[in-house]
Amino acid sequence: MKRAVSMTVNGRPVEAPVEPRTHLADFLREELGLTGTNLGCEHGVCGACTVEIDGAPSRSCITFAIACDGASVRSIEGFDDDPVMADLRAAFTAEHALQCGYCTPGMLVTARDIVMRLPDADEARIRKELSGNLCRCTGYVGIVRAVRRVLAARRTGHGSALN
Amino acid sequence: MTEAHSGKGVGASLARKEDRRFLRGQGEYVANIRLPGMLDVAFVRSPMAHAAIRSIAKPAGHEASVFIAADLTGVKAIRAVSGLKGFKASDQPVLASGKVRQVGELVAMCVAPTRAEAEDIADLVELDLRELPAVVDMVAARTGPPALVHDEWGDNVFLESLVDDDLSDVKRDAAVTVRRTIRTARQHMSPMEGRGVVCEWNRRLDQLVMYSAAQMPHINRAGLSDCLGIDQGAIRVIAPDVGGGFGYKGILLPEEVCLAWLCRKLARPVRWIEDRREQLSANANCREHHYEIAVYADAKGRLLGIDCEASVDSGAYSSYPFSACLEAAQVGSILPGPYKMERYRCRTWSVATNKAPILPYRGVARTGVCFALELMMDAVARELKLEPHELRLVNLVQPGEMPYLNITNKHFDSGDYPEAVRRAARMIDVAAVRARQRRGEPDGRRVGLGFAIYCEQAAHGTSVYHGWGIPMVPGHEQCTARLSPDGILELRIGAHSHGQGMETTLAQVAHSVLGVDPDNVRLVHGDTGLTPYSTGTWGSRCMVMSGGAVATACEQIAGRVKAIASKLLEVAAADLVLELGEVRVAGTDRKMTLAEIAHVWYRKPQLLPADVDPAGLEATAGYKAKVDTGTFSYACHATTVAVDIETGHVEILDYAIVEDGGTLVNPMIVDGQVFGGTAQGVGTALYEEMPFDEQGQPLATTLADYLLPGSGEVPAIRIEHMETPSPYTFFGQKGIGEGGAIAPPAAIANAVNDALAPLGVEITETPLTPRRIVEAILKARK
Numbered sequence: 001m002k003r004a005v006s007m008t009v010n011g012r013p014v015e016a017p018v019e020p021r022t023h024l025a026d027f028l029r030e031e032l033g034l035t036g037t038n039l040g041c042e043h044g045v046c047g048a049c050t051v052e053i054d055g056a057p058s059r060s061c062i063t064f065a066i067a068c069d070g071a072s073v074r075s076i077e078g079f080d081d082d083p084v085m086a087d088l089r090a091a092f093t094a095e096h097a098l099q100c101g102y103c104t105p106g107m108l109v110t111a112r113d114i115v116m117r118l119p120d121a122d123e124a125r126i127r128k129e130l131s132g133n134l135c136r137c138t139g140y141v142g143i144v145r146a147v148r149r150v151l152a153a154r155r156t157g158h159g160s161a162l163n
Numbered sequence: 164m165t166e167a168h169s170g171k172g173v174g175a176s177l178a179r180k181e182d183r184r185f186l187r188g189q190g191e192y193v194a195n196i197r198l199p200g201m202l203d204v205a206f207v208r209s210p211m212a213h214a215a216i217r218s219i220a221k222p223a224g225h226e227a228s229v230f231i232a233a234d235l236t237g238v239k240a241i242r243a244v245s246g247l248k249g250f251k252a253s254d255q256p257v258l259a260s261g262k263v264r265q266v267g268e269l270v271a272m273c274v275a276p277t278r279a280e281a282e283d284i285a286d287l288v289e290l291d292l293r294e295l296p297a298v299v300d301m302v303a304a305r306t307g308p309p310a311l312v313h314d315e316w317g318d319n320v321f322l323e324s325l326v327d328d329d330l331s332d333v334k335r336d337a338a339v340t341v342r343r344t345i346r347t348a349r350q351h352m353s354p355m356e357g358r359g360v361v362c363e364w365n366r367r368l369d370q371l372v373m374y375s376a377a378q379m380p381h382i383n384r385a386g387l388s389d390c391l392g393i394d395q396g397a398i399r400v401i402a403p404d405v406g407g408g409f410g411y412k413g414i415l416l417p418e419e420v421c422l423a424w425l426c427r428k429l430a431r432p433v434r435w436i437e438d439r440r441e442q443l444s445a446n447a448n449c450r451e452h453h454y455e456i457a458v459y460a461d462a463k464g465r466l467l468g469i470d471c472e473a474s475v476d477s478g479a480y481s482s483y484p485f486s487a488c489l490e491a492a493q494v495g496s497i498l499p500g501p502y503k504m505e506r507y508r509c510r511t512w513s514v515a516t517n518k519a520p521i522l523p524y525r526g527v528a529r530t531g532v533c534f535a536l537e538l539m540m541d542a543v544a545r546e547l548k549l550e551p552h553e554l555r556l557v558n559l560v561q562p563g564e565m566p567y568l569n570i571t572n573k574h575f576d577s578g579d580y581p582e583a584v585r586r587a588a589r590m591i592d593v594a595a596v597r598a599r600q601r602r603g604e605p606d607g608r609r610v611g612l613g614f615a616i617y618c619e620q621a622a623h624g625t626s627v628y629h630g631w632g633i634p635m636v637p638g639h640e641q642c643t644a645r646l647s648p649d650g651i652l653e654l655r656i657g658a659h660s661h662g663q664g665m666e667t668t669l670a671q672v673a674h675s676v677l678g679v680d681p682d683n684v685r686l687v688h689g690d691t692g693l694t695p696y697s698t699g700t701w702g703s704r705c706m707v708m709s710g711g712a713v714a715t716a717c718e719q720i721a722g723r724v725k726a727i728a729s730k731l732l733e734v735a736a737a738d739l740v741l742e743l744g745e746v747r748v749a750g751t752d753r754k755m756t757l758a759e760i761a762h763v764w765y766r767k768p769q770l771l772p773a774d775v776d777p778a779g780l781e782a783t784a785g786y787k788a789k790v791d792t793g794t795f796s797y798a799c800h801a802t803t804v805a806v807d808i809e810t811g812h813v814e815i816l817d818y819a820i821v822e823d824g825g826t827l828v829n830p831m832i833v834d835g836q837v838f839g840g841t842a843q844g845v846g847t848a849l850y851e852e853m854p855f856d857e858q859g860q861p862l863a864t865t866l867a868d869y870l871l872p873g874s875g876e877v878p879a880i881r882i883e884h885m886e887t888p889s890p891y892t893f894f895g896q897k898g899i900g901e902g903g904a905i906a907p908p909a910a911i912a913n914a915v916n917d918a919l920a921p922l923g924v925e926i927t928e929t930p931l932t933p934r935r936i937v938e939a940i941l942k943a944r945k
Contacts (some may be wrong), residue, residue, distance in 0.1 A: 021279065030277075035195035036188020038406070040355050041439040045866035048355055076188035089186040093178050094544075096835045099662030102192065102355040102406030121728025123879070130874040134866070136355050136407050137662045138835060138872040139842030 006056045009034070010078030018065045025049045027065035028075055036105050040134070046088040047133030050106035051075045084112055087153065091146035097139035107133045107152035111135045111147050121151060169697040169743060172675035173894050176831035179667045180681065181660075190404040193359035193376045198432035201361070201658075204422060205281035206435070207271035207288045208445055209263035210778040212299070212517035212859025213310060214292035216262055219271060229288060230272045230425065232260040238424050241415060247633015250322045251487055253313055255520070257390065257417035263292065264312055264479035265517050266861055267445020272421050274433060297859030301476040301514040302453055303798050312479055312515040318531045321477050321513040322488035325570060326495045328508040329442040330459070333468035336458035343544045345535045346928040347908070348852040349451035349476065353871055354661075356406025357437035360419050364427040370397050371423050377402040377689075378413040379484075379699025381657050382495035384637055384691045386415030386483045387423055398423075400727065402689035405661035409843070410449065410524045412661070413484040413701050443864045447853035449524035451476035452494065452531035458539045459506075464547050464554045468506030471498055471535075475528070475603060477513040478520040480840035484635035485523055488513040492631070493528040496571045500536045501580050501618040501797060502558040507570045514736075517859045523701070525840060526905040529619055530847060537615040537909035538916070538927055545920060551614050553589045556581050561617070566890070574792040575618060576888045576897075583637050583799040583821040584616060586883060590819035591801035608805040610816070611918025615909035616799040621703035622896025623793030637704070639785030641695035642712035644720050645675070646780035648765035650758025652679045654716070656709045657697025659689035662830045662839075665705060667711045671828055676717035677724075677745045677896075679757060691754035695783060703898030706828055707794055711893040712787035719782035727764060727780075728755050730772045786893070794889045794897035798822040801840075808922070808940055811933030813849055813915055820906075821884040825897035833899055834882055840903020842877040847904070848911040850876065 009032060016031055023042075028051070029033040035061035037060055040048030044062035049059045052074040062073075064099070079085035088111050098104045107130070114121060114129045121129065126147050127140070135143060171177055175197075184190055187729060221229040238934035240254035259270045271288050275281035296309040303309065312319055334340070362373035371393070377383050380400040388395045409774050418435050426433045448623040453474040459467040473494045481487035491513040498509055513521075524530075544554040560567045570574060596612045604610060620627075628636045643655040652673055660666065665688065670681035687693050697709075721741050728746040729736040732753055740749050746752040763770050788794070803817040820837060827833045850870040854862045863869035888895025893910060908929050915936065917926050923943040 014241075019279070029195075033197075034188075035192075036190075038190075038356065039194070039438075040627055041866045043439065043865050043867070046355065046439075046871075048756065092186060093182045096179070097832050098182060098185055099406040099664065099835060099839060100191045101181070101193070101662070102407065104185050104190075105188045108186070127874040132873075134355065134408070134871050136353060136843070137839045137840035139840075139877050139880065141838040141880060142766065142835060144874065144879075145911065 003016050003066060004026060005066050005069045007070065010074055020064065020066050022065050022066055023061055024063040024073070025060035028060065034075050034077050036106060038102050042101065042140040048103050048106045048108065049074060050133065052107045052109060057110050084115055085142040088115065088146065088152045090113055091149045095142040095149060096144035097138060099155040103135045107135065107143060115146055115154065119151060119154065122158045123148060171673050171681050173828050174824065175829065177667055177681060177829055179664045180670065181413045181666045182853045184394065192356055192404050192406055193361055193374050194436045196361045196374050196403065197362060198363055200274060201432040201434055202274050202429070203278040203281050204425065204433055204435040205273050205285045206279055206415060207273065207285045208441060209259060209266055209268040209270055211263060211292055211294050212266050212297040213295040215295060216259060217291040217293055220289040222284065225284045228274050228284055232256055232258040235424055237392055238420060239392065240242055241386065241390060241417060241483050241756065243481040243486045243634055245322065245488050246487040247322055247324065247492060251316050253487070255417065255418040263520055266859060267441065267519065269417050269421065274425065277522045290430055292689060296782045297517045297857070298316065298861050299516060299855050299857060301451065301516055304516050305474065305512055311518060319515040321481065322492065323516055324492045324495050324511045326507065326509045328506045330468045330470050330506045330508055331504045333580060336461035337467050337746055339460045339541060339543055339546045340457060341546060343539060343542060343927050345454040345456060345538060347450055347452045347531045347534055348929050349447050349518065349868055350449050350524065350847060351443055351447040351564060351853055352409045352411040352449060353605045354407025354409055354411050357439065357442050358412060358416060359436040360422045361431035361432065361434045362422050362426045364430065368397055372399045372402055373402045373419065373423060376412050378406045378408045378659055378661060378701060380689055380691050381696050382484050382699055383415050383419060390420045391423055396595055396794065401782050402659045405659065408661040410522050410699065413485065413699065414522055414728050423837060427582065438694045439866060440864055443869055444861055446519045447521035447861055448478060448522045450531060450847065454535045456535055456539060457937050458543055460543050462700060464543060464557050465551050466502055466504040466558050468504055469498065469577060471509040473509065473511045474514050475511065475521065476516050476518060478516055478518045480520040482520040482522055484633055485668040486633045487521060489631065489633065490521055490523060490528045492858065498532050498536060499570050500533065501560055501616055503560055504570055505516045512895045514524045518855065521833050524665045525843060526901045528616060529905045530844070530908060533617045534912065536927065538912060541916060548594065552584050552593065555614065555616060556572055559584065563848050573620060574790065575795045576821045576889045576891055578795065578797055578823050579885065580616065580618065580797055583797060583823060583885060586821040587614065587799040587801040587819055590821065590881060590918060591803060591817060592885060596803050604805065608807050610803060610805050611914040611916065612803055613910045613912065613914030613917055614799065614801050615906040615913060616797065617905045618795045618797035619791040619902050619905060622707035623702065623756045624787060624791030626791050628804060634652055638697045638786050639696060640708035641783055642697055642709065642716040642784045642785040643781065644713070645714035646720055646757060646761045648761055649754065649927050650683065650761045652677065653687060654684060654713055656692045656712060657694040658705045658709045661687055661700065663705065664829065668706060668828045669709060670709050672713045673717050676714050678742050680744060700929060703900040706808050706896050707788060707892050707898050710828065710896060711788065712784060714893045716782050716784035719784050720780060723776060723778060723780055723782065725761055727760050727771065728775055730775060731755065731763060731770065788891045790891040794825060794892060796824045796897040796899045796902055798906060800910040802910045802914050804911060804918060806915055806918045811936035815911070818878045818880045820880060821885065822882055822902065823887050824899035826886060826887045826895035827884065828894065828896055836900050836904040837882055839881055840901060841880055842872055843885045843904045844907025845877055846872045847929055849909040850931050861863040
């Protein structure tokens, strides 16, 4: 039995009927066509499906869409005007922080959260914070370096120079 | 400035072209593809490892949405034979027929408008199964089988192979004899993206169009043709962006055959996307080896001989195209590693069990072989009280002996193996670690040092593969290069990229040969409808084979470009130089760009002389290495670990790699491959294991149970490169994609054993989990 849900997705209001069992990732992907959010495990371990819900990184695979009524959701498609994400994207390329690209959208959402929340994070802290996002290609070397690079640039006030 | 100095050609760490779409969430993975009217498929899978099928009941009201083996008229079983003598073939029905032979085997196919509804229907299908004893342990499967996986065989052995030799004299002369039993756990390759298939029947072309997360689309096409009984022209396989492969997607899937049949039957597009639970339950399919091994050495540590009996758990069926016996037979041929020895004997068995059919995972048999051999080397070193790296230096093939034909006739192409060990020993600072061990740790942990070295045959071709007699033998790799009317270069290759960055590296190759800017190169790959035939992406072959094909095709285009320019500029072709996308008359300012030449050929042919070469600006060229027995990249890994003897926890304190992949096309990407492979090797060493119970039930069916290394588990890895070009490849490049995953289990286990040696503990099994370590310590105390 479908029920109506309304939320803001990437800054735009969305209203749609959903099955109560539909998780947010399926809602974004199947109903809204936002396929940038990839599904890796659908049991909340791998972090590939990480999106922002009300400003905090969340697993969209273990969040029911119906539970997001009234929430503001931001997926990888919603960061095109964000300067921090622009810096992270440039740093991810410069540091070869992605190979197959499948974990990348979720990894970027988590990475942005680290940059915003922990401006003084060192390598050990970055590794701890990234531990909920699995990558099978890179060995995390480039990802950690990219986050460090953005943090260092922001500390010296040269964030946008990464672009 | 020339291509050599542009910072964009072979040797440059050029940023990747493909990153742009991935960073914006615009990768086109198979699950992102939507076709109008598409239906979703969920499979009913066997809940038992081994059972006779009494009946399968379709739920009332859903008969038209459920399909079982008997419905698939005209569909043949998957059959991957080997030409090796004595191989027993298995027929793998795409939907189970008669009996089920592994947990997760496909039993029925359910279709509905959404996956959730298809799963609802699948839940209603009733299976009546009569459980049979499960064949779980590969050694028991051979020596005292509880049942037969394939009743008609009479035993559970796909293939027995023997590399024979007489070891009686080395047994007599050896100062040291070391014997061990060594085991490696069954693993799941776990790319972040699972498998998936979307397909439809195109009525206009009378053709199946299948999107599949595949490494080898042309091979899938050939296999689909066999199973469906339709010609290959009626099949187009497209691999879109693929979210990691590692071998997991180098296979013809029963799901592909089922969906191909279904879309035609229903005249609707259909989709199946593997979820992680079904993946882990059904497809833990690699790396499970068992060795009984003896090594004989003289008093100085020189290897006299190896005697080994090895079993590989090949699972229930022979997968297409690599077959059930590739891995075990490879164990026999590569166990001697990079070392010299006088005698070598190895008997191997490819054993059938009630588990997922084996697939070759990154490094294939080498990870297990390196684990077995390098643990033995350390055991010999301990017997003789030698430093492990010094024992290796005594036995490695020397650079002056290259190219070297080893004891199993592997043709090592080039390199300085001892130098890799010496450099790794310097990087890890052996003396400093030994001093630290003498001092002891304030927290009571035990520190240990471990080395492992391997050499890896990659990009091996016809002369190697024809001997296996499997459905796939690589020949010439081809590329079609086309200079389009605006001067953009299109490259079409039949291999595929699933993270390796070939859109970038092959553009670098084209730049080095033709001068075209990498930004002006478009790679078309992964589509049988648009690309030349290729066996695809496996065996670390693409940079050598596709790279060679691209370079050769670009050379042909360069010749054609110069021939046209010589007419237009009215000079001899020999007086022209091609540099940075321009053809220039040597020593003058007179020049034409590639785009100007292409414009004339396509748009103003009236300017061309009558005798112009009609072949134009499109060329298909084939490439094979001068010697096609493969490149041999190699690396020495060295690591320092700390072991908590109370909890069994292992921390990697330092990890150093000296790697030689020949000429590096893109060093940044090479480092990425080595880092990523090493992270997978850390998983093999310490975390990843698919255990089974006595009934053959897999016990790690979520990522909370099957542990992949995260950012906290993978250490900061240091790499130094040597660059010894291969004498046989276009630029001297060697295959390096798999290497990182080979040595870590051996290096880490050697380090743990070094740490625990004073306690009399030696562990010879992967993964080295806290429980295994603590149990070994407790056992040694008794």
